[in-house]
Amino acid sequence: MEVDSQEQLQRKQSTYLSLDENFEIQKEVYRGQQYSQIYFARLHMMRTLLYSLVPNWKSHLPVCTVLELKEGKECIIFGTLYKHMKLKPCILDEYSKERSVAPLIKPHNFMHQDDYLVLEDESGRVKLGGTKLSTSVYVTGVVVALHGKETSAGAFFVEDVLEAGLPPQIKRPLKSREDKYVVFVSGLSIGRSSSNPLQFQLLVDHITGHLGDEEEQGLAAEIVHLVIVGNSVEISRGLLNGQNLASKDQSRLCEPFKELDILLTQIAASLPLDIMPGSSDPANFALPQQPLNRCLFPGSTTYNTFRSCTNPHCFELDSIRFLGTSGQNIDDLTKYSEAKDKLDFLERTLRWRHLAPTAPNTLGCYPFTDRDPFLIDSCPDVYFVGNQEKYETCLLKGLEGQLVRLICIPRFCETGVAVVLNMRNLECHALTFGTQISS
């Protein structure tokens, strides 16, 4: 059969650089340590940073530690916030709940009006008072500088707060670019009974250039990268209760992976692809999640375009820095604080310069000894989070001229929405798929 006499379109290329070394834990050695070291590393790094910012903020005030506080003396203290929450689930409750055959605990908010904040540094703790520091905004694990004074009750009355603010951003070279697109998709949940494989197949067909006419394929040829942001498979809970599986159940266990592998092969055969683990994927529970094992994708790993990445994931495409997670950090913030939308949470994590401040308090985390890998040193150009309810995006402008595109990627199996980003101008649009064929 003859092939189309027309020339095939060429896909655009871009240079890729992975910055995931920070999130890999192969070199870490577990000596039975607990989490104090990661908190100390965090406090130390952030304090140095905040200390350098204090002169611009309130240079006339002395800095002291918590123990050095004197009643009535105005000063600045640095420390890690701890939010005492009445409704925060304790491990014993969770243990007893686990015994039952309950499905995933629906995250609901654990806030209560009696919550209060405490500031802690190496020397001690002090309860925080005053209205400046909103308890509903802050969570445990954020490092801040506080200006205030000790009251007679022994609490610290907060008059002002200094957060680290947006990290500095490396300026992108301003050359006129052509339109190049990056597609983000998350929450494929292959293996869930309600997932519609046709939708994902349509996405694959569109990206690889099968669907549509030549004009549309021309659009698709400008897609240079695909990022799958977590929760690609979902294994039914019934198979995971720890009992031995019958052989027919065992095949049910691997079917989602086979299906995913076939689909990923189709994608990897035409463009570079990153796959990140999520909370329902077979990766480790604690952040940073390590890359999904290549054995899970025997067909796709043979391609040089297939990359299995950590969660959180940081990479550069054509010197545009991307940073994102599969959603566990934002979901945890949702449980322990309030905001008007998810983009707010994203913005807060950037301002606190920490991807997951609630780790290791309420979010599983590896006990690093010498560093905290979630600290954000350099402001990304694109900051994304996956597995959210709906697609949201906004452009955040920083005080020093930073420009960040914040993206909330919705769960594809529920919404059929993927997100496309234009690298030239950081504009985003949604790519939606509908298969509602009502006869």
Add this chain to the structure above:
Amino acid sequence: MSQIETLGILEEIQALVSDKLQVVSYKWLSRNFLVSSNVAKRLLAEFVEKHGSGLEVVYSLSGWLKNSPSNYHIQLVTGPKLSEAKQVYDGNCRVHVYSVQACIPKDLAALWNTEFIQAEELFKQPTSVDNCLRDNRFCGISNSFVKRNVDGTPAKVATAQPNSVGISGLSIHNSAQFSAPLPSQQNKVQQSSSKVAQKPPIVVKGIKSDSISGGVHDLATKPSADKEKNTSFPSNKKKGQNDKGSTGNGGSLANFWDRASAKPKTCSAPADNIDSIQNSNDAQISACEAVEHENSDIDAQEVNFGRASNSEGNRKRRVVLDLSDEDEYEDAVNLASPDPPKRKSFLGSIQNSKTSVPERPDVDKPDKDEVTVKEERTANREPNRSLGEETSLGSKSTNGKNSSSVKLESQLPETDLKKDKVTDASRNSPKRRKVLKTRIDDRGREVTEVVWEGEETEVKKVESDVPKKAGSGATNATTNTVANTNSRYAVGTTAPSNPGVKTGNKKAGNAKDPKQGNILSFFKKV
């Protein structure tokens, strides 16, 4: 496309849709008739024009939505709803035929099924076949940068990516390493193939003179026994000297061992030999280091080939990326890999078969060897211990060097286990049952032990060092064994995922390090 061909295809589509009631989508068509997707769409459009009456057609619409400004919407609609669906689009939307079928299925996924089955078929073809699924040849966009590594080893990721390159590089390196020793081993295998072909007892007897080899062979006759004892099976290293590498010489050797494992009784004959060997162990302990000579090496080599072939076929190699210094971090668990390098010792021994004097470029690895050696010792039956210990002593250095030279590891622990089990099998009464017991040891760790219950013809010596280990499962096992003359040989098995126990074992092993002089204690009853 020539008219005749087109007509032919259209006829076929007609047959498929009407008679077989199959869903014919454009992608299915393109892959089936080896045309590009665009051509397939045109064909379908033609088909719909000519024969479309009475058939359901699903169209794919794509374009920018009117209502939400930056939303590129792609949807599938059936024929009747086409015009209505076009309304939601801002301006022109692109339409093409997605599929043709006799009737619209209730479950939309059924539209996708046929295509997926076809994709699955293509996917299942052997990896060397470059089919249309794998190179995406029928799409409208070509990408020359996509490379596919047909060997099956993960292709090196194209762009600069330090970690993954390192890892994939390592794996490729591993495979290279693996293949390198193969030829040399093959030769040696052939040399001794005649020997290999013999029945186990004969082989064992043939090596009577060398207790180490004997022990090795004894252990080797039980290849399948302790697959679960993955954790640091140092006997590999111990026998590393003898193991010239584990390339599956496959068939005959594998059968050799399978037969052997299936019939422990056949080993009972050589058991006597081994016993006699054992008795002379004392004398030979000191000589064990010097005993590493080529003959026994070759013999053991074949043995190990067999073992290796068993393990090879069953398991994959594991890449050991980094090994911590066990001495420094007693409680440390290296996340990179829980097992010490076994394969290393095999491959390394190819390179330096006669090395008895250790070079220890990596201090930790020999330690690990020793540690694991000790661990295994305590973990295994007592009869093994003596032999194992000797071999460990003798091959410690070799292992150290070996392990450092090759950064490869495979599931050779099973091999070691097998060796041990062989010895057990040969030396002890065949009336044994393997029972799994789980209990909590002193340190609160859950220990799963493989306990052999049965009769014991000979009670083997017990390590006196064993009780010094702080509550490792093996310790308890040994203690039990000592106390119980009635053949309760607990083989302490610690699940590889339980770092604590492993650590404990290693610790125990470490504890023995400074007590090299107590080797003889193995042979004294406590």
